[in-house]
Amino acid sequence: MINKLIAIEALRAATRDAHERLEHDLQVARPDASRDDYLHYLQDLRGWMLPFDAALWSAAWPAAMEAQARAGKLDWIDCDLRAAGMSQDAIHALPEAGFTPDLATLPARFGIAYVIEGAQLGTKVLAKALAPKLAPWSPRWLAGYGESNAKKWRTFVECLESSLASMEAQRVAAMAAADAFASLADWFAQRRQARLEGVPGAAVAVQSQAMA
Numbered sequence: 454m455i456n457k458l459i460a461i462e463a464l465r466a467a468t469r470d471a472h473e474r475l476e477h478d479l480q481v482a483r484p485d486a487s488r489d490d491y492l493h494y495l496q497d498l499r500g501w502m503l504p505f506d507a508a509l510w511s512a513a514w515p516a517a518m519e520a521q522a523r524a525g526k527l528d529w530i531d532c533d534l535r536a537a538g539m540s541q542d543a544i545h546a547l548p549e550a551g552f553t554p555d556l557a558t559l560p561a562r563f564g565i566a567y568v569i570e571g572a573q574l575g576t577k578v579l580a581k582a583l584a585p586k587l588a589p590w591s592p593r594w595l596a597g598y599g600e601s602n603a604k605k606w607r608t609f610v611e612c613l614e615s616s617l618a619s620m621e622a623q624r625v626a627a628m629a630a631a632d633a634f635a636s637l638a639d640w641f642a643q644r645r646q647a648r649l650e651g652v653p654g655a656a657v658a659v660q661s662q663a664m665a
């Protein structure tokens with residue numbers, strides 16, 4: 454049990470505004486969000502995470518983090534895209550953001566992992582709002598870590614606090630998290646624009662009926 458949460462507060466302070474903007478700008482977070490908005494969100498998130506996800510989780514982490522158990526999120530996304538009717542070839546052809554953060558130091562890795570693990574926290578809210586539009590489908594991404602969601606986040610925060618003791622480490626992590634949010638917001642905006650302009654392949658290319 455940790456008494457003082459210092460590192461996480463540094464990360465929150467560095468990314469709070471960016472997260473608010475993201476929630477405000479994302480179509481999938483709006484009350485009228487549709488199934489296609491959910492699929493676009495997954496496609497875009499995939500395109501952002503893919504270039505660095507494997508390197509992030511296969512790097513060195515404190516054993517208590519159980520990094521390998523956090524490494525399958527692209528599979529969750531692919532599972533949903535396939536269930537919605539996309540072929541594996543079409544999934545592989547999705548555009549990538551090209552974001553390749555510096556993962557050389559543990560604090561920088563924690564900053565990036567904070568953004569990815571934290572995204573699971575909003576999933577409950579998203580799942581509740583989208584449930585009527587997606588029923589009877591229960592997407593894999595929205596299930597997240599399931600019953601272990603809260604425990605996984607608690608463990609992450611504990612590892613973060615014990616690993617980022619110095620102010621310098623917290624500064625590096627906060628900068629990495631802020632950069633990650635900035636690149637993600639840019640990417641979402643680019644993809645939204647491509648869809649508005651009708652760029653071929655930008656709009657959802659899946660069957661009209663998702664499989665349960």
Ligand code: HEM
Nearest residue numbers: 465472476479481482567568569571572574575576578579
């Ligand atoms: C899709 C719309 C989104 C909604 C509705 C949403 C909503 C939320 C909510 C309600 C929380 C607080 C949960 C809690 O304290 O239990 C949260 C936390 C967080 N979300 Fe999001 N979120 C969204 C997207 C994202 C995305 C795309 C990312 C980054 C990839 C992200 C990163 C985070 C982070 C890092 C936290 C942790 C904040 C902290 O407690 O330190 N969120 N989100």
